[in-house]
Amino acid sequence: MNRSPAEVAAAGPAVLIDCASAVIQVGLLDPKGDHRWARSESESGVGLFSCLEDLRIEPSAVPSWIFCAGPGSILGVRTAAMALRTWLVLRPSSVYSYFSLALIAESGAAPDVPVIADARRDSWHVFTRAGGLRREPSPGLSGAFVTPAGFRHWSPLPADTTVVPYDLPALLPSVWKTPLLSPCPDPDAFLHEDPTYVTWTPRIH
Numbered sequence: 001m002n003r004s005p006a007e008v009a010a011a012g013p014a015v016l017i018d019c020a021s022a023v024i025q026v027g028l029l030d031p032k033g034d035h036r037w038a039r040s041e042s043e044s045g046v047g048l049f050s051c052l053e054d055l056r057i058e059p060s061a062v063p064s065w066i067f068c069a070g071p072g073s074i075l076g077v078r079t080a081a082m083a084l085r086t087w088l089v090l091r092p093s094s095v096y097s098y099f100s101l102a103l104i105a106e107s108g109a110a111p112d113v114p115v116i117a118d119a120r121r122d123s124w125h126v127f128t129r130a131g132g133l134r135r136e137p138s139p140g141l142s143g144a145f146v147t148p149a150g151f152r153h154w155s156p157l158p159a160d161t162t163v164v165p166y167d168l169p170a171l172l173p174s175v176w177k178t179p180l181l182s183p184c185p186d187p188d189a190f191l192h193e194d195p196t197y198v199t200w201t202p203r204i205h
Contacts, residue, residue: 065093
């Protein structure tokens with residue numbers, strides 16, 4: 001059953017980790033809403049841990065984690081997931097995940113407008129409150145869209161696309177009581193389908 005950030009934080013301070021954009025964002029969420037935040041523009045393997053240090057968070061003492069599973073930077077999200085799996089060995093904790101595009105949509109930053117992020121290979125992640133998250137080829141996109149700032153794109157943005165801030169301290173109050181968090185016992189990056197690999201037969205030259 002999905003839960004809200006308020007419900008997860010109610011049992012004690014929860015730590016939110018979001019490495020989906022170019023800015024690493026980590027929050028220490030207080031049950032009363034008195035949150036503390038740290039940000040870093042370093043690459044995820046450095047920025048995530050510097051944010052934890054800035055907030056004086058000891059991973060082995062965290063009772064609950066909230067984790068952005070994407071869409072966004074695959075490297076950033078996988079770095080966060082790998083760190084979480086390591087910390088869970090040190091201390092079993094509750095982990096919940098959310099989609100970056102759902103956070104934008106549920107916050108009201110994109111009322112009734114699909115939220116998109118580049119999915120590579122000339123396609124896009126598309127989230128709507130009515131239909132959830134799907135993948136759509138670029139030729140299939142039409143109409144108005146919203147995309148979060150700090151998310152890289154390899155294909156040109158659709159013509160009628162508005163870039164909105166991806167600022168968690170500003171967005172979180174709007175979704176504080178919204179059940180957008182799913183249980184995530186095995187943290188990993190969101191993928192629409194499992195990766196495929198080209199097989200080959202080695203030959204001696």
